[in-house]
Every structure is written in C-alpha cells, then in structure tokens.
Amino acid sequence: MSVHLGGDGDEPRRLATLTGLSVRNGNHAASALGGGISNNGTLTLSHCVIENNAANYGGGISNFGELTVLGSTIRANTATLWGGGLVLYGTTTIRGCDASRPLGH
Secondary structure, three states, rough: EEEEEOOOOOOOOOOOEEEEEEEEEEEEEEEEOOEEEEEEEHHHHOOOOOEEOOOEEOEEEEEEEEEEEEEEEEEOOEEEEEEEEEHHHHHHEOOOOOOOOOOOO
C-alpha cells in the first residue's frame, strides 16, 4: 500500500490525519519518491507503522509539504539513492518515534 497526498500545479494542498495505520511493502521505484508515503500537502501520522517500503528517494516517506509524525514507527525502508526511511524537503516535526534500521543512503 502507498499513500500520496498533495496537489499539482494549481490544485490546492490536501490535509489529512492518519491514526493507527500501517503502510507496508509499497514500492515506487519507477516514480522515484516515497515508497510508502509521498506528501505534498499537510499530513499528520499518529501511532502509525511505516515499514518495508522502497523508492529511489524516501523509501518510507518523502515530504515536500508539512509533515508531523507522532508516536510512530518507521523501520526497514530502503532507498536506492537518498533517504532510506525519510527524505524531508518540507516542514517536518517528529516526536516520540522509533526509526530503526532505516536502510539506504
């Protein structure tokens, strides 16, 4: 499963809160960004598990918007280029999380 949040061009930014969700085994190697989650909106993850995802950049999560991650686990994600667990270009807040084994560069 993969999650994409955001707009392109003139589309407005999207707002979402995900609680207690597991995002596993996403693979966006062809599109390059965010194997598990690609955020270009405003996203809050609370008590989520992001694991075993793959992409060229940001195997677990790629963020170009506003991202808040609370009490979540980000583990065993891979990236062929940058950011095994996370690639962060937007505003990001991470609190009380476990980021173990974020493989990749």
